[in-house]
Amino acid sequence: MRRILMALVALLGLIAVPARAEDAGRLIEYERVEAAGLPPQRLTIWLPPGYDSSDKRYPVLYMHDGHNLFDLKNSNFNKIWAADKAMLRVMGQGIEPRIIVGIWAPGKDRFRQYLPRPAYDAAPPALKAKMDEIAGGPVISDAYLAWLAGPLKAWVDASFRTRPGRDDTAIAGSSMGGLMSCYAIAARPDVYGQAACVSSHWPAIGPDTVKGFNPDTLAVWTSFFDRTLGAPTGRRVWMDHGTATLDAFYAPYQEPIDGEFAKLGWQRGTDFESRVYPGAEHEENAWAARLPEILAWLLRR
Template sequence: MSNRTLLSLELATPEDDEKPVYLAGNFCDWYPDLTEFEMEKVGKGKYRFNFSPDKNLPEKIEYKYTRGGWDFVELDSYGNSPANRVITKKQGSIKDYVPFWREDGSTASITQLMPKVQVVSESFTIPQLGTTRAIHILLPSDYEQNTDKRYPVLYMQDAQNLYGEGSDYGNWEIDKRLSLLAKQGKGDVIIVAIDHGDKDRFKEYSPYTVEKKGKGMGMKYANFIVRTLKPYIDKNYRTKPEAQFTGIGGSSMGGLISLYAGLMYPETIGRMMVFSPSLWVSTKIYFDITEFFSPINTKIYLYAGGKESGAMIPGVKKIKETIESQHWSTDKVDVKLSLDSRGEHTEKRWGEEFAKAIAWLFY
């Protein structure tokens, strides 16, 4: 019999049903549903597990909580899978909290706080480009009840990949993530989701001419958002129209055009969500920062992943460095750089970053 004092884990979670909760960790080869490591339910949403004093535990204990499998693993307050929990001591009581759980492989959501998706138009006219585009709007869950309330707005590119069933390329699941933000009091943002132009996507999102791809129409596209779409949204929905409540966001080519639009129209767009921008299109974006950008009250959230391309993280770092080299005060421009050495160029990864960016940009 060992003389080691008992190590116990105490878990609290808002979820309270009949599903059992298990420990999975480096002490059980990370099996997510072993009966030996099922926790005892001791109250409403409260569980406890006592390690046997005879259990041979590693020096550093790593673990996670599951509800019977990796498709039902714990999630953090943004709906993302957290890093492994770590314990270095082998005695005493550890208190943990799990705000959300993955459900059958999907991001957690709160049904009553899901945004209401409406069609703005299936064929909204873009006079600057001589074409039309489907545009949807995601309204906060309380929009229809709080008729005196006004909301910030984020204009997002590549709507097909953002919510609902997503597309063949993937899904950010922003509708689910907004419901989790709403639970924290950070979901009061209107999302205007603009479909991309399919075969015209590259040239519409590119502000620059690229050999073999032709002349970019990004300048006209940015003008459309600022001069045509935003006035329409402000007229027909209860928005906060000022620049500090108006954002633009996207990833890859959508990240590039979002950055460009924010640089060109700082008097209208004061918040930028720029994920994995396609900086390879042209180095002129750095010139545009130094020559044309004149921030007023701007916040820029930059994200890049280490498994996208060798140039992605250095390029995004250079964006931040170029902005900071202009020596504007933080009252005029504030830049947050989020880097993930293991981040891939995927809709799923951008969705994981979305809630963190919303919280930083608007709250």
């Protein structure tokens, strides 16, 4: 294991971002990370206030689309989640600070890296053909999850003062990243104790081709959760959506999925939450606005 970790460290290109004031934490960027079976990855890691002046160990929050989390200059649409500010805000409400590991999306490969492989494999031919149109290559989310839960987590736990247990490890993302977060907590209950599946893109096809509700797509998801999710066993999942732009298509999927969670013994308000934000659009400013609420619910003790 030590050799594996050392090899991984050797592959990481480190750029130290100038430290912020101690009361705001600090960011570190890793420009290129090689991961087996995946396009080159990139990381931005936020260390909370006090990390550098103590020997405290911290729980960890892994987040997809890391380029859209902290810094406008890295963002796709000049909008960010402001994840560090959201964490600082909930820390003021008594939530324990977490290290945030932002994993950048790999450009054109984002869809095929985030589309849960079991959903793709179970899709009927017409739906799979639409998935293939946007994927542009083999679906690799199984390799991505194996890397997230394996080599990446091992390196983070070896390189930073973390608490590596399941109850101290969360994962979060929006849209396709929301699907990936639900996939992670369902398929790897040994690793992830909390997941935020924000504005999850349940239609699972290109946004320009979403025309309405597809019962075949819903059947893929309900079957996936029925086979994979299991009882909560101490895990916690947040799900939500808005009602405008792309989020307007999500309610017919989300409501039955909520029912699937309940059928499997998940208690709403305790084990899972599912909320609707009237008027909220499918974009980073909307997710930033509700991220403190998400973190306060998801990361509470």
